[in-house]
Amino acid sequence: MSINKTLVFGHKNPDTDTIMSSxxxxxxxxxLGNSAKAVRLGNINKETEYVLNYLNIEAPxxxxxxxxxxxxxxxxxxxxxxxxxxxxxxxxQKVVDHHALNFSVSTPIYYRAEPVGCxxxxxxxxxxxxxVEITKNIATMMLSAIxxxxxxxxxxxxxxxxxxxxxxxxxxxEVDCGIYGTDLLKAGTDLSDYTPEQIINIDSKLFEKDGxxxxxxxxxxxxxxxxxxxxxxxxxxxxDEIKKDNLDLYMFAATDIINSNSKVITLGNDSKVVEKxxxxxxxxxxxxxxxxxxxxxxxxxxxxxNLD
Amino acid sequence: MSINKTLVFGHKNPDTDTIMSSxxxxxxxxxLGNSAKAVRLGNINKETEYVLNYLNIEAPxxxxxxxxxxxxxxxxxxxxxxxxxxxxxxxxQKVVDHHALNFSVSTPIYYRAEPVGCxxxxxxxxxxxxxVEITKNIATMMLSAIxxxxxxxxxxxxxxxxxxxxxxxxxxxEVDCGIYGTDLLKAGTDLSDYTPEQIINIDSKLFEKDGxxxxxxxxxxxxxxxxxxxxxxxxxxxxDEIKKDNLDLYMFAATDIINSNSKVITLGNDSKVVEKxxxxxxxxxxxxxxxxxxxxxxxxxxxxxNLD
Numbered sequence: 001m002s003i004n005k006t007l008v009f010g011h012k013n014p015d016t017d018t019i020m021s022s023x024x025x026x027x028x029x030x031x032l033g034n035s036a037k038a039v040r041l042g043n044i045n046k047e048t049e050y051v052l053n054y055l056n057i058e059a060p061x062x063x064x065x066x067x068x069x070x071x072x073x074x075x076x077x078x079x080x081x082x083x084x085x086x087x088x089x090x091x092x093q094k095v096v097d098h099h100a101l102n103f104s105v106s107t108p109i110y111y112r113a114e115p116v117g118c119x120x121x122x123x124x125x126x127x128x129x130x131x132v133e134i135t136k137n138i139a140t141m142m143l144s145a146i147x148x149x150x151x152x153x154x155x156x157x158x159x160x161x162x163x164x165x166x167x168x169x170x171x172x173x174e175v176d177c178g179i180y181g182t183d184l185l186k187a188g189t190d191l192s193d194y195t196p197e198q199i200i201n202i203d204s205k206l207f208e209k210d211g212x213x214x215x216x217x218x219x220x221x222x223x224x225x226x227x228x229x230x231x232x233x234x235x236x237x238x239x240d241e242i243k244k245d246n247l248d249l250y251m252f253a254a255t256d257i258i259n260s261n262s263k264v265i266t267l268g269n270d271s272k273v274v275e276k277x278x279x280x281x282x283x284x285x286x287x288x289x290x291x292x293x294x295x296x297x298x299x300x301x302x303x304x305x306n307l308d
Numbered sequence: 309m310s311i312n313k314t315l316v317f318g319h320k321n322p323d324t325d326t327i328m329s330s331x332x333x334x335x336x337x338x339x340l341g342n343s344a345k346a347v348r349l350g351n352i353n354k355e356t357e358y359v360l361n362y363l364n365i366e367a368p369x370x371x372x373x374x375x376x377x378x379x380x381x382x383x384x385x386x387x388x389x390x391x392x393x394x395x396x397x398x399x400x401q402k403v404v405d406h407h408a409l410n411f412s413v414s415t416p417i418y419y420r421a422e423p424v425g426c427x428x429x430x431x432x433x434x435x436x437x438x439x440v441e442i443t444k445n446i447a448t449m450m451l452s453a454i455x456x457x458x459x460x461x462x463x464x465x466x467x468x469x470x471x472x473x474x475x476x477x478x479x480x481x482e483v484d485c486g487i488y489g490t491d492l493l494k495a496g497t498d499l500s501d502y503t504p505e506q507i508i509n510i511d512s513k514l515f516e517k518d519g520x521x522x523x524x525x526x527x528x529x530x531x532x533x534x535x536x537x538x539x540x541x542x543x544x545x546x547x548d549e550i551k552k553d554n555l556d557l558y559m560f561a562a563t564d565i566i567n568s569n570s571k572v573i574t575l576g577n578d579s580k581v582v583e584k585x586x587x588x589x590x591x592x593x594x595x596x597x598x599x600x601x602x603x604x605x606x607x608x609x610x611x612x613x614n615l616d
Contacts, residue, residue: 101419104410106612108423108604111409115416129437296416304414 011077047188139172324456355496447480
């Protein structure tokens with residue numbers, strides 16, 4: 001792969017926003033005359049697969065390592081720990097994101113982040129700014145990303161802007177948000193093909209703070225009990241990860257998309273931080289976190305605040 | 309001052325872009341219904357004074373310290389070393405910038421940076437995006453910032469976009485870019501009222517890399533000889549700064565805006581980095597750097613690369 005062709009990708013353990021925003025951003029770049037290609041850093045999850053099948057399109061190519069000097073555009077992430085392994089030697093041209101920011105680069109680049117629910121919401125505005133057409137397929141991708149990241153507008157990360165843009169996109173995509181969105185989210189809760197090791201890695205993110213390393217993994221479910229009947233297998237898989245990656249904390253959250261709660265398993269030397277952060281008592285390494293559904297807004301900041 | 313009213317400011321040792329972009333951004337926020345006020349972190353330079361007099365407007369209020377929890381918007385900078393002293397305890401809501409990026413925040417914010425010559429160029433696009441009117445005064449401020457930062461389009465930091473937007477702004481401002489711009493830059497070269505200590509601090513920026521601290525100061529001149537006749541006084545002032553701030557390197561650049569060169573004085577334990585970075589030999593702590601005018605593009609990256 002030429003290092004001059006810009007690769008566009010989102011975070012490891014890609015979710016629907018990461019995959020869709022990579023494709024949508026690469027298309028914008030190509031429309032503006034910059035040669036770009038969407039790629040991915042990990043396996044496609046069931047929810048994303050639903051969108052790809054719906055649109056009858058291929059998943060972006062899987063990339064495991066970048067050449068030194070490779071031109072890249074990051075979407076839906078900015079932290080090196082969540083990016084390609086040798087991101088430090090790549091040439092980051094642009095970042096389009098909606099997360100907390102922990103980034104450093106020695107020359108000016110294009111960096112655009114907004115505190116909205118989804119990268120695709122920012123991309124919608126960039127299409128508008130550059131007067132680039134949003135086709136039916138592009139609209140469906142953007143809409144799927146917004147529905148996924150905002151849990152069909154129910155997450156506290158969802159802003160009025162996300163919802164308004166999603167409604168415009170639904171018209172272009174010719175779908176009913178509620179029907180399409182419910183089918184999409186339901187597809188993401190299907191864990192039947194996965195081993196416990198795979199389930200905890202469907203959507204896990206690594207964070208660092210003051211030398212401490214921790215992971216927060218999250219899955220969506222419509223049935224917490226069916227997830228937790230495999231608790232002992234998850235715990236074994238989590239303990240393996242903790243040992244392998246030298247983690248101080250691992251929090252695995254199963255988010256009930258019907259009732260908007262999350263039940264967590266926490267392990268590691270710093271597992272008690274969850275008690276402090278949420279005022280709960282861990283029962284056999286688990287706790288129910290009422291009204292907590294967003295890793296970005298309700299999990300990560302609380303953990304960062306209370307970790308010492 | 310209420311911590312709820314958002315303060316908008318640029319870097320310490322403010323230049324024309326910093327002051328104008330603070331006012332222009334505060335106006336945009338107010339137009340969009342967010343209560344904001346432009347302030348400044350240091351003295352107004354002669355060039356900026358020229359614009360304020362031309363428009364018959366007051367300089368933003370000088371602010372020395374922020375209250376904890378103060379809502380702020382940063383323009384024209386992002387690094388804590390160049391910002392208000394207790395920026396770590398402020399609530400940064402937005403950043404609009406065009407510099408290298410070294411920034412960290414634990415919750416998502418609005419961050420918009422583009423690799424263009426001037427913050428005002430980015431602000432122009434934000435006005436357009438939000439469909440906010442660019443009045444004659446606002447246009448003059450934006451135009452002055454672009455002319456200042458790009459040395460009337462001669463700096464390598466100047467992009468086609470800066471120039472195209474400056475031309476549109478000149479029409480709204482009802483000025484001739486060449487005439488107004490030359491007068492503006494000339495006003496900035498007037499150092500007659502300053503002591504050597506003040507001259508080296510007109511536009512100096514502090515940087516850090518791997519525990520090393522260095523400053524790069526820059527002034528514009530149309531007459532290098534008249535600046536360098538005071539060399540020994542500058543050296544004394546620079547050595548005082550080095551001692552006071554524990555610096556490893558101080559580079560003072562006098563940029564000849566007619567011939568597009570910079571003559572530098574470098575002092576400190578790491579002063580030899582300049583020889584390595586530019587392939588020059590220091591002669592009594594000075595060197596002429598041919599075709600070097602931009603701190604951001606031609607000084608800072610070279611120093612960062614060669615400092616070990």
